[in-house]
Amino acid sequence: MTTGDEEKSAMATGDVAADNTVARFSGNGVIAFDKVDLGPVPPGEVRLRVEVCALCGSDKRLLAAGSPVVPGHEIAGVVVDVGDAGGPADAAGHAVRVGTRGIVYIPVYCGSCAQCAKGRTNRCLRLGELIGWQRDGGFADYVDVPARCVIPVPDDIGLDVAVLGLDTVGTAAHGLRMALATQPDPPQRLLVVGCGPLGLGVVAVAQQLGVPEVHAFDPNDARLALARAGGARQATDVDSENQYDIAVEVSGAEPARELAQRVIVPGGAVLALGESNSPYTMPATPRWRRTDCFTVRSFYFPLDEVADNWELLRRCGPTLRDRLATPLTLPDLPEAFESFAAGDQLKPFIVHTAH
Ligand SMILES: [Zn+2]
Ligand SMILES: [Zn+2]
Known part of the structure; x- marks a missing residue:
């Protein structure tokens, strides 16, 4: 697992998002790999290099049924490109810049309805897609996500702990x-x-x-x-x-x-x-x-609880990670799901490896 400094310096060595491997779930437990050139980052979005994408029990449903999009919804990564000069805004209205370490909030909330206005983004009245369910998720080298779905991670929390701030702790x-x-x-x-x-x-x-x-x-x-x-x-x-x-x-x-x-x-x-x-x-x-x-x-947390959740993670996150996580790489995904389904591994983490 990597520290914040290592994550940033790996980014500085340059990334080629054109060489982007993604996992495809074709149903009946079959996982295949594909190369997808993501092209330019759309306005309002950012491109993350996926540092960790954790397997979730709910992914097993997609594995059985198949998925038209790239699955994977417990994502932590580093921003390697942005769709707008100067950086599109995150949930707090701050520009998301290249090098930002973040976890990905999967509900693509509208940001302007009565619930979103109160910070209750998981209750968005115009909730569109869920990342990893209706649009491409993190079983990939890179993923483009709306900038407002990037939750910046405090410097003192590693991404392999921060990712637990989504489903497991959030x-x-x-x-x-x-x-x-x-x-x-x-x-x-x-x-x-x-x-x-x-x-x-x-x-x-x-x-x-x-x-x-x-x-x-x-x-x-x-x-x-x-x-x-x-x-x-x-x-x-x-x-x-x-x-x-x-x-x-x-x-x-x-x-x-x-x-x-x-x-x-x-x-x-x-x-x-x-x-x-x-x-x-x-x-x-x-x-x-x-x-x-x-x-x-409930199925997910609102963004207005994130600050409190970082405090929880500082106290119990590292122990939970040590108890739950097994680091593997993207090519290991089929085996990861096998041992996950068999109960041999509690929470495989697909971690990025340098090409
Ligand atoms: Zn999940
Ligand atoms: Zn809304």
């Missing part, structure tokens, strides 16, 4: 902040159901946000061990009601959703962060009908 922190806001008293007990990368992010962030007892549940012993190493206690009873103020469902699996709903106290909250295409059903049991409860859902 989304975890936002979901937790929303769930905590439902509770009139500070929550004492929180359960994390599913200890993959995002679940482990939730374990770390919940403690940072002051929840005294964080418990974890996962049928996989190795993942549970990582949650315990991260400070969680192993949940011993996931059958009884009235146990947790907040249950965070991070797997997307139906039994996990039911479990989370079951164990919360009256007035408690289920934070649904899991990704799944299957319907989210509410069990209209007597229990559910005759008590208060909250269901909180």
